[in-house]
Amino acid sequence: MPEHTLAAYELAIEQGADFIEPDLVSTKDGTLIARHELNITETTDVGAHPEFASRRTAKTIDGKRAEGWFADDFTLAEIKTLRARQRLPFREQQFNGRFEIPTFQEVIELAKRASDRTGRVIGVYPETKHPTYHRSVGLPLEEKLIELLDHYGLNGSTAPVVIQSFETTNLKGLRKLTEIRLVQLIDGDGIAPDGGPVPGKPYDFTVSGDPRTYADLLTLDGLKAIKTYADGIGPWKRYLVGFADSAGRDRSADDSGEKLGEPTAVIRDAHSVGLFVHAWTFRNEPRYLASDYGGDPLNEYRQFFGLGVDAVFSDFPDTAVSARAACRK
Structure with a gap:
């Protein structure tokens, strides 16, 4: 669909x-x-x-x-x-x-x-x-979002709602408006005009001149800072399990044929400061699967669930649900 x-x-x-x-x-x-x-x-x-x-x-x-x-x-x-x-x-x-x-x-x-x-x-x-852009053209998202959720009785810490953003400023603003769970998304590297990778960072950091990148947010100090305004992180899965040779690699690249490196400490560190971890994005197509998974997307889910992720974003929910059930046995 x-x-x-x-x-x-x-x-x-x-x-x-x-x-x-x-x-x-x-x-x-x-x-x-x-x-x-x-x-x-x-x-x-x-x-x-x-x-x-x-x-x-x-x-x-x-x-x-x-x-x-x-x-x-x-x-x-x-x-x-x-x-x-x-x-x-x-x-x-x-x-x-x-x-x-x-x-x-x-x-x-x-x-x-x-x-x-x-x-x-x-x-x-x-x-x-694009919260910074929307606010710049007089169409801020956050207030209307909370207004709608409030109308449907979904504005509270126990509501089945999570709000996410790749930027930080709007999440900090939302924290003042609601107790709904908030997630700081963590993107990969970007692509420069010449086709090479550039370190990814929240766009509001670019606007404000903040030198930090997404990778900096995943250090222990960065995670502690996120915890002051959010409840969880939504990292690109390569921050959790990278490739053996992933230097300068942007997230638009083809994963097929890549060999996995060792898992990082991000899940453990995030949990240690009280943040949950929702990794993205899991897909079934071979182009999205590292060679270690042998063409079977279930193997990727099993690895990440085994590492302790709290949830995953998937384009194929039936596969994700099957993998989760198998890991719970």
Whole structure:
């Protein structure tokens, strides 16, 4: 299914997912919708709508120049005329053009209906995308997010909700607004204009001139600092188990054929300061599996569950659930 559609979330729940994870961006009129990025060129059929041809533009978001169509240039009514597309070309494409772009409100209501139907609590795990950019254009995400959660009785420390962000400033702001569990996401390296890797860092660090990188946040001192405003970390899995030769490697590279290195101390250190660890992203395709796993994604899950991760983000919930069940025996 194309990601970030109600159909995809419904299938994930059917396959046993405990949480569904919408990436949140804002429309021009301030409605939170589920899209992988503000740039909706690859994830919708907007390019096939001649009425929106003039909306194609270029923007700099998180310091990167991108061209296409952007959600914050469309009203919700206009977004609802679009249909979702599968973002990754090597995945099934037959469902392109069938599903609407959902609002966050619709995602919450889906989770509530599924909880009633299945008898198990289905949580929501929203990610605030590009918070510095959204606030700069007068479309801040955080207040609207909390307002919606509060409306549905989900604004509390025991609510089946986790809010995540790759930035730090908005998480610190959210901590003042809510007791909902917060997660500091930890990204990998970026890619420079010349194609080489550059150390990854929260974009709000770039704006403020903070020299620290994501790797610095995973030191013991960095984890202690995260604990002052968040409840957990969501690291790229290569920070937990790297490759034998991963110097200067960005997270967009193909994992197949790579040999694993030794596990790091990140899980142990995070737990020692009271942070849980939710690693990302686990996928079944061979291109995402190191050679040590022998082409079997279950082997990767077994390793990470064995190392003590508290949860995983997966594009294939049925595989993740099967692996977790096997590890619990």
